[in-house]
Amino acid sequence: MSSIISIQQLNKVYDSGFVALKDVNLEIKKGEIFALLGPNGAGKTTLISTICGIVNPSGGTITAGGHNVVTQYRAARNIIGLVPQEISTDSFETVEATVAFSRGLFGKPANPQYVEKILRQLSLWEKRNSKIMALSGGMKRRVMIAKALSHEPDILFLDEPTAGVDVDLRRDMWEMVRGLRENGATIILTTHYIEEAEEMADRIGVINKGQIVLVEEKDALMQKLGKRELTLQLQTPLTELPAELNGFALELAKDGHELVYRFDSQSEHTGIAELLKQLGQQGIDFKDLSTSQSSLEEIFVNLVRDSK
Numbered sequence: 001m002s003s004i005i006s007i008q009q010l011n012k013v014y015d016s017g018f019v020a021l022k023d024v025n026l027e028i029k030k031g032e033i034f035a036l037l038g039p040n041g042a043g044k045t046t047l048i049s050t051i052c053g054i055v056n057p058s059g060g061t062i063t064a065g066g067h068n069v070v071t072q073y074r075a076a077r078n079i080i081g082l083v084p085q086e087i088s089t090d091s092f093e094t095v096e097a098t099v100a101f102s103r104g105l106f107g108k109p110a111n112p113q114y115v116e117k118i119l120r121q122l123s124l125w126e127k128r129n130s131k132i133m134a135l136s137g138g139m140k141r142r143v144m145i146a147k148a149l150s151h152e153p154d155i156l157f158l159d160e161p162t163a164g165v166d167v168d169l170r171r172d173m174w175e176m177v178r179g180l181r182e183n184g185a186t187i188i189l190t191t192h193y194i195e196e197a198e199e200m201a202d203r204i205g206v207i208n209k210g211q212i213v214l215v216e217e218k219d220a221l222m223q224k225l226g227k228r229e230l231t232l233q234l235q236t237p238l239t240e241l242p243a244e245l246n247g248f249a250l251e252l253a254k255d256g257h258e259l260v261y262r263f264d265s266q267s268e269h270t271g272i273a274e275l276l277k278q279l280g281q282q283g284i285d286f287k288d289l290s291t292s293q294s295s296l297e298e299i300f301v302n303l304v305r306d307s308k
């Protein structure tokens with residue numbers, strides 16, 4: 001897949017002297033869902049804003065669809081839709097008028113069929129004649145997305161799309177974003193919710209203190225870093241591990257009441273069968289056992305900690 005956004009050696013120093021982005025290099029592939037994860041203040045909004053031409057870079061170059069976002073701002077901005085964090089829209093207007101007006105701002109000729117299509121896609125068609133102020137918070141967010149899509153952009157930025165949205169609505173939004181991708185859009189979303197990145201993204205980028213610390217295919221990331229743990233609750237607590245078990249990646253936990261075995265979830269050979277056999281031979285009985293997989297959340301926390 002070819003890049004639709006190309007960022008090279010991007011730096012941003014705010015007037016206060018604060019360095020918000022440091023030597024960012026990033027390629028966004030056409031048609032992917034890219035999740036940008038990072039703690040508060042990491043530089044996510046600054047990065048999005050520079051790509052959208054709202055914040056001027058201090059150094060480096062960004063192209064969107066081959067257009068330089070600074071020197072060819074209009075051409076670049078025309079192919080970008082931005083859904084900002086805050087809901088900001090004229091609350092006295094109707095849904096349909098708001099979306100049609102946004103389209104006009106980009107100099108696009110009126111196209112009621114297209115507006116209808118996106119309103120239907122976002123389950124807003126029934127509400128087309130409602131005033132924005134009469135909508136629920138979730139519906140208002142959908143209107144923000146409809147506005148961002150009004151000029152038929154190829155790239156859609158969603159800055160914290162589901163912040164403060166309840167779980168059901170969050171799932172609806174995910175469904176909807178996937179639908180947009182199926183229609184050919186490239187989607188870049190920032191999120192605090194690891195679950196959101198885990199659920200949605202094709203690739204994940206982690207940003208911390210203005211630097212991209214990792215970019216990886218989500219599946220590869222989960223595989224590479226995803227270790228599993230098998231926890232055995234022992235019948236009788238152990239004070240130490242018998243020497244016969246030295247070859248296994250084992251640890252005693254909970255004052256010797258639990259035995260924790262770490263293994264690679266992707267490996268064909270987990271070693272569990274041998275472990276259980278050895279435990280039997282040593283007369284170590286267990287009452288119960290459970291397994292868990294390290295989540296993207298743990299991976300993320302470790303990454304951000306390591307890059308401090």
Ligand SMILES: Nc1ncnc2c1ncn2[C@@H]1O[C@H](COP(=O)(O)OP(=O)(O)OP(=O)(O)O)[C@@H](O)[C@H]1O
Binds near residue numbers: 041
């Ligand atoms: N106009 C500005 N002038 C000076 N510093 C700024 C300005 N805008 C943002 N910053 C600083 O740049 C850093 C990155 O901010 P940014 O909003 O990009 O982070 P973020 O990752 O989007 O955070 P959050 O998750 O909280 O939205 C922060 O420390 C912020 O205080």
